[in-house]
Amino acid sequence: MADEVRGLVDRCLAGDEVAMAGLVSLFRGQVYGLCYRMLGHRQDAEDMTQESFARALRSLARWDPKRDFRPWLLAIAGNRCRTLLAKRQRRLPTAGTTEALPDTRENLHDARDLAEEVKRALGALREEYRRAFELFHNQELSYAEIGEALGCPVGTVKTWVHRARRELAEHLRRRGVVEGQTSEPRRI
C-alpha cells in the first residue's frame, strides 16, 4: 500500500492525471467519511472532500515520503472541515450543526429500528464527542489521526471517545434497549 501510494505520488508530481485520479479513488472513502463525520452534512462533505484532494495534489511536493500518506491527507481534510465549521459558528453562533431528530415515541417498544435509536443518541451528543466517536468507530482512524484531523491532543480525543461511549450506552440503557437482558442484548 505504502509503495503503491509513493508510486502514485511520484507520477502525480510528474503531472500524470491518471495517477491523480488513482490517488483520489484510493482515499476517497476515507476522506469523504472524515468530512461527513465532521460536518454532518452531505453537500458540505462533498465540497470539502473535493477541496481537500485538490489542495493535497497541489501540495504533494511538501509531503514527506518517509511518513504515512493517509494521516497527512486526513490532516488536510480535517483542517478544511475545521475552517468550514469555524465559518458556520461565526454565522450561527448559537445553533448546532447536527440536530437530533425529535423523539415522539413513549418508549423503545414502539421502535422499529435500533439503528435509528443509536443515530438519535449520536445526535444528542456534544459535537466533539460525536465526531471523535464516529471517527474512531466508524472511520477506524487511530487516536493520533483523529487528533490531527480535529486539531487537538491525543489525550483529549481519548477522553471524548470514552465520554461518548458512556453517554451513548447510558442513553440506550435509559431507552430500554438492554432492559431485562441476561447475556445477549435484545434486538428490537
Add this chain to the structure above:
Amino acid sequence: MNRVEFEARLNQLLDQRLPIEHDDALRRLAEGDEELRALRDSYIVLLSETARLQLPDAPADLASRVLAQVAAGRRRSSRARLLWGAGLVAASVLVAYSWWMTGSTGKLPTVDGRVADTNSTEIPTPEGDLEPSTEMAEAGAPLEDLTRDAADRYQSLADSTSRHVSKALSAVPRFRTADSTEGVSGVPGGLISLGRSTGGSVAALFQAIPIAEPDPNG
C-alpha cells in the same frame, strides 16, 4: 471491581479494537451484578449498531471534479505568474532607464531629446531658427521685421495688462495711493509677478490667434 474500573476495562479493550463479549473478566463480573451486566450489554449493542450505520457514498465524479479544480488552479497560477513576470520586467526596465538617464550622466532629458546639465544655469534653446507665422511669411516681410513686430506686440500687451492690474489694485483702499504707479510698486512682489505672467500669457495668446486689424476706412 466497581463500575469505574469496569468501564476502564471496557474502554481499554475498545481502544485496542478488541471484542468485549469474549473478555472473561468482564463476563464474570457482569454475571454477578445487574447494573454492570446492563452496562456491558449496552456497550455491545452500541458498537454493533454503530458499525451498521451507513455512510452516504462519495460522489461518483469526485476524481474528475478534483482534476478540473487542480487544472483551473494551475491555469490561474500560471496567469498570475505571467502577470507578475511582466510587471517585474516592466519595473526593471523603468528603473534601469531612469538610472541610465540620471545616475550615469547626472543630467536630465529635455523635450527635444538633448540632455540638460543640472549644474548649469543656462537654459537650452531649441536648435534652428524660429519659424515666422505663415501669414507673415506669405506677406514676404523680412524675418527681422517680423520678430521686432512680435516683440513690440508683446511689450504693448504686457504694458496694457500691467496698467489694468495697476488700475484694479488702486481701487483697493489698501493699495490706493496718489500715484497709481506707486500703488503698483507698493504691491507685494508676488502680485507683480502674477500680473506680468498674466500679461505675458495674454500676449502669447494674441500672437497665436490672428487679430483682425481695424479697417482704417471705417
